[in-house]
Amino acid sequence: MRFATYVSPRDGTDHVALVKDGALHGLPDRRLIDVLSPERLADAADRAIRAPVEVLPEGSVRLRAPVPQPPSVRDFMAFEQHVVTASAALGREVNPDWYELPVFYFTNPAAVCGPTDPVAVSPGSSAFDYELEIGIVVGAAGRDLDPACAESHVAGYTVLCDWSARDLQAREMALGLGPVKGKDGATSLGPYLVTPDELPDRGAGNAPDVGMRALVNGELWSEGRFSDLHWTVGQLLAYASRGTALRPGDVLGTGTVGTGCILELSAVHGAETRPWLRPGDRVRLEVDLLGAVETTIQPAPPVRPLH
Template sequence: MRWSTYVSPSDGAERVGVVRDGVVHALRGNDHLIDLLSDPAVLADAGTAALADPAETVAEADAVPCAPIPVPPSIRDFMAFEEHLISSMHAIGREVDPAWYEIPVFYFTNPAAVRGPKDPVNIAPGSTQFDYELEVAAVIGRAGSDIPVERAADHIAGYTVLCDWSARDHQELEMRVGLGPVKGKDTATSLGPWLVTPDELAPHAKGKGFDLEMTATVNGEQYSTGNWSAIHWSFAQMICFASRGTEVRTGDIIGSGTVGTGCILELARVHGAERYPWLQAGDQVRLEIEGLGHIETTLKPGAAVNPLQPAIPYQ
């Protein structure tokens, strides 16, 4: 099933529904999507009920889409595509650290910065090197700790498109200190438009992912073209690692990291900054994954930078 969290045009309320043939069938009651994810049977039964007896039906074009999970408990963003890493590193004369092949590394980003698939995105304050990252994300259904890799896929409620908006100039500066990324990443993370359950994608299984095209355009011009099946670390492996010694919770977002060619940083390093300039206010960016829908947004100017006050001398 394809699940949507949306704002109803009839009364402005946020609702949850199943999308079928371009129509959203709203679930009765007040459940949020995250309330249904811990048990696949509960989610499936709720979807069947929504299709059979919807609270309302709305043309998808008339519904305002939200992120499927508007405020996730946490967002872990990995670096799971080898092509992106190799291309980026080789373009600056560096080799991939062997540690990348030992563990699927990730960082935590900001749940408060989640945006819907059509929400405008403000450029990070002070950034002149703003970038998109084309990613796929898994949403945790059943919570768990120290999850064995062979059972980790059972904890996935569904998948969605993710854009990790990145201020590369901020990221480069802060990571020189040895921590991060921090402000380079937490301005916005776009999710949506749907949460697609794993059974929908099963016929496309290939390698460690699915044979589904991933594309990005900027102002209508093709930038990125990749395929989910090229992923090196599977979502099962990522979830196994993420849950080691801790807990992944219902609604947690597990991001794949950038697919090969899936950001301006990589494209500019390989093909030149003149061919692939950084994003600016007014640019329109569309990120699409076959079977999962697309994110399409317009960039807005960033807020003014509030300068840091001088440090008070220690006395």
Template structure:
């Protein structure tokens, strides 16, 4: 099964997706049913919703609608699970001579929280973030959580998978480099836009790609203006999605609709990895007019055009930190 969100005749709808690649059609689900509703139910509920839509809703060509992010998630966690990506980006973002992967990377599937309000659809334009001169894409796959869980056993985490979608973690590398020197982040370097789409594919459609170690061996491809810049296999990740769900749920809850990104694949899954390996910005940072396309076997493609964003000179000035004393007492009602 596949599920999408779209603007259809001026209203947002959640729909079942049918048809062959390149000729997909949407069938609106009943009433106000959402992906989060379906994710929180059982597999039978999603199947019943799909069967009703295919029987009762008109077929609308995907090419005639604007695809929205297929889910409105309560939270978005983005992991970093590809060793090859880390090797290259450490050199690029941190400027570390020789790069290298921190030993801690091998101990747990590390993630950060990104902005659920910055999601964009599969074909939406993506503005360059204010003040950014090193804009980048990141080719990922995301899992959408189904059943809620806390302290999930990795051996049983498959029960908490609703489906998979393509994720592009757009990144302002120069902003990211600055803020991570404070040993926090990434934050503003990442929160301007995240593409999700084109739809969510349920696990049963991808089981044929699963290898003997439990990884989904999906082919991944990234191109800019029609020229391929990266390709990899999803199975080169260091952890499975089930292990990511289990780790995310340690001491807390994962909820229906939560999105967990795989992290960026290797072998050119982003520009920063290539910059780090080559010692120069080759290919150059993304500029307005560039079109970035990400293809994931078995799921689909997203294609976004980069456009000009807000100019810093047109935005309110954020002051620098003020020099402050370190006095600890007040004198006569004023700081002493």
């Protein structure tokens, strides 16, 4: 099953839809977060087919993030190639503890935006970057989860882009905290929430084997696979829930797939061939079976001085 949150032309408000056969089968439900358990999702899908409030062609309405206001957004750093290459780009070696702890940071739920919403450069940044990731959406609450069965708490997957101001991030993290303003300007999610049964088996990998790509102004810049994840999805959920509760609608980002950001690409290809994003650039981040986030980069708002 795949679900979307869309702005209904009937009343101008958010509604949930089952996406099937090229159409959105609308429901009266206004928040996907309220139907994220497997049983409720199945019931919602059944209601959408039997008695939709409207049926609209895909592409005819504005899609919001599947969960526009998640309770929390955690972003991991779970692809080894990204960690190795990005660390080298910053002149560091990989901390051995990375292989023991699937580290993450909390980012800004208020900055979540939809799959086609414009994204502005962070104020004061001249090193704006995309990050090609997958978002894991929690469907069933739980705490201190067992890694072996934690995936049963997943409602579905979506495309995630953690937009990053690398220059701001570097300054903040040098002070022992962060990434703070390096990351909280925008996080794009969408276009759909796709339930786990729609994705292929993981094979020999740690996650479903689907391809991931990033294109800038129509040119392929990044390419990777979800199955290259170093930590399993169950391990990410288990660590996130250690000593605390995961709630329906919580979003866990996988972190950047290998070569899935300009920070890495400039280290591999040179900054002159993969420059930082500028206003007017068109960025498309796509994942097989999950769809694509696509946006045009906007100018940064002015910086308001603190002194």
